[in-house]
Amino acid sequence: MAETKLVTITIDGKAYQVPAGSNLVDAAKWHADNDIPVFCYHPKMAPVGMCRMCVVELGMVEKDRATGEVIMENGQPKVRWMPKLQTACTQVATDGMVVRTDTDKVKAGRESVIEFLLTSHPLDCPICDKGGECPLQNLTMAHGNGVSRMNFADKLKLDKHVPLGDLIYLDEERCIQCARCIRFQDEIVGDDVLAFHERGRRLQIITKSDPGFDTYFSGNTTDICPVGALTTADFRFGARPWELTDVPSICPHDAAGTNISLSTRLDRDFGGRAMIKRVMPRQNEAVNEIWISDRTRFVHHFTRSDDRLQSPMVRRGERLSPTVWNEAIPALAEVLKAANGDVAVLAGGGASNEDLWELRQLLKGLGSERLGAWTTHSGAELLLEVGVGKGSNLGTLGKGDAILVVASDLEEEVPMWYLRVKQAQDRGAFLAVANHRPTRLAEIASQTERKVASQTERKPLVGKSVLYEAGKAAHWLNDLANSDPELYNTLKDAQNLVIIAGAEGLDWDGGRALMQAAANLLIAGGHVGKPNNGLMATLPEANGMGLQYLGYTTQNALDIIKNPPSVLITAQCDPLGDDPTAGSWMSKVNTLITLTLFPDDTTQRAAFALPVQSFAERDGTFINGERRVQRFYTAQGPMGDALPLWEIIARLRERLGQGRAKVSAAAVMLELSNHLPSFNGIRYKDLAQVERQYPDVGGKDLYYGGTAYQNKGGLGVQLPTTADNGSAPTTGTVNLPEVKQAKKGELLLIPTVRLYNRSHIMRPSALIANRVAKPFAALNNADAKKLGIKHGDRVEVRFNGGQATVTAQVSDSTPQGVVFVPRYLADTPTPMVITSASVVKVSDAVAVQ
């Protein structure tokens, strides 16, 4: 905002310099610290002027038409006042604007609006989930009349319990018809699933979709609803807001690194320990603004699921039996000593940097460097060179900029990026989406106009969606200059270019090639080493980037698979559950040690299964897909004997004579950042730095931005890429792998990602169970016909290492020769990378399951 012209406006007698064209409510708050009360206006959405709460007296300094001089009267500039009160939210700051917010006329106006809103508002505050953090309550206290002139018995009686889908409930009596929820879905998410029904007094919110409120962002409407009309099924009556403790944390599910606040409270049913009652957004304008996805909000029950592994287990004969740390640690030390350095680690993206550092040091002490990253993605090392530049913020991409999303179903993989990419297009950025199948984001990209500015205006958009042949993402991108020069040049010549790469339909070689092709395009256009330019990848879980920074690579993982070590440690990953072929190489491992949250398939075969704490019970750091190191804090009471992963390894190292165990995660980070130059010597206190963010949301005035929390836990520190540090990256050769072919008579099986699935982390969240798809395989019409399969039939998909029985979904949107099998849906492990598979009909569709 620094470049825009400043104008002078006068608010309550004092002059302020504010950017020309800024919204009057925003400007008054930011520059004059004057909170104009609002209900329908929201700083993230276009004003609609529906509630009239923001009325002010408005005037203009009069100027002489001939000379342009300000006309003076009694030594003061003469002001031409508007005859009636004006809504501040629909005004933009212009030079010479004069505003009064403290006159009797304004006070009377506000009081009347409150009185109108309360004509039929129920007296639910004592049990209303919003009570205590309710804009209507607060503004009534501040501006309302102390007594009601209305007859209580005359109030409208409406339905107080309307489920809008499984996740959100509507109380029709409490709604004040501000349309914030509708506008959020429509303007911000682009899932136009809510609407007003009827008119006047009968006006009500309804959902138009089936299933109801079908979007991945529904929870945000409960934050911005200025009353308790919308409440989440998850938190409903969970606690009163003033009883909650707010603990800053980071969403553990994906690479966005969404900043959250865990609202905790002691709980009887949880043994009197502190328990997460709700997950709320925490403002970080560079990461997630003030939004979170429904997965972030509703998938936290796994942290206290009884299914979690709660004591260390050691194999005695056929069975794993519980033991105590004091016995497990020495036994582990013996095993590791005996391995003579033939040890390796496979780590998943759920492990924090501190965990990964301790594991790395453990291996170093044992004389091994075999650190494998257990992930579907490869080529992540390029992110350290040409990743998005330091200071990038997807929220500032707009006209003249371009974004390419390739080989990813972004809505299912990283919903927060989906939201931000969609909004960048709204602001005028060119959005290109390329994949081998149609996705929701591709649909968004090819829309030529959308409702963005207001209820009536539609804004023209630029974008393109491309379909390439299955498995050929890298080929497509590498050849783009020839095959589609227009698109190539649009991307290359854009002012700023961000590429988001996924790994759908690619094996590790293909993924690496795609990343290199993307890097080459970025380098060719000079889109490296500067803000808002560079590469991002949808690395699974929260710390995929941390794996890379700590030296855990897919190459090493592939090497581990090829030459299995004598002792293998798996850290928060489940190779046997993820990959049906893992059994064959895993059998060559003598001793399997698993550090895990849940007793999973890998645990079944492990000699030692060690319970680790989830992100909620401990502190640590994750690095998000934009390389921002972010800190999460201890929120919930511990489960059983589980320990933080780093602590288990630190104790083990002490036992092995590798030095005294560290006592805190902060101490681990200190050592880590002292040793790894890429961490720039950051400390926990650097990660906890905060500053005032625009718009100023989450203060005492909950009516302005909603119940998103102010950031008190830290904005994190973005690590620079090598390009940021000045070394010019050079283009590399793209080693195009041979495209996987289906065997004769078989189809090419491509694993896909679903936001809601049946992984160990998802299952304990009963609330989303209805949103999890039944296990299915998606086939093309022609293929299905050939195989004699009809839509809805039960089929068996057979692949190397196993099979899965699922329901066939036959449609034209699946390309020919391909079968899509979503990961973590079927009862048995399904492939994690592209492979050949046969599909056989088992039985006809059953009418009712």
Next chain:
Amino acid sequence: MNIIKGFRTTFKHLLEEPVTLQYPEQMRPFEARYKGRHHLRRYENGLEKCIGCALCAAACPADAIWVEAAENTDEERYSPGERYAKTYEINMLRCIFCGYCEDACPTQAIELGHEHQLSFTDRRDAIYTKEMLIDPVPSGGKPTPQKVEAGAFDRAIPDMPDPK
């Protein structure tokens, strides 16, 4: 002279009836507004008046009250509102019997009664649970949870005779 005045007072009292009561065998009658230990009240039909709003806990200066709420359904209804107290506990060692909870309660569910003979040999016994605090079901009423007709209770907070 003064000494005679003094003795006169002494003799006068010798003849008066003593005020000492043989507590606990004998007890003085209570003022109606005496604040003893709490009771959770029921409606005549047996439903609980408490709607689990935790305003009593918020008002309590000694932080003696612990409320955890849950949602009523027509199959399992505890209170006529949307919400009821799943857990309701008062720590009598903390309570200072100020009666603020009574003032805060929107449904007059909690009332301080006359029982004052509270003694414990274990700190834990001082925590009165909902079962200990709640009134017995009045005659003609049904115990909670009750199974009720669907839609019979559609208010978030039961309508009260005098909402002021």
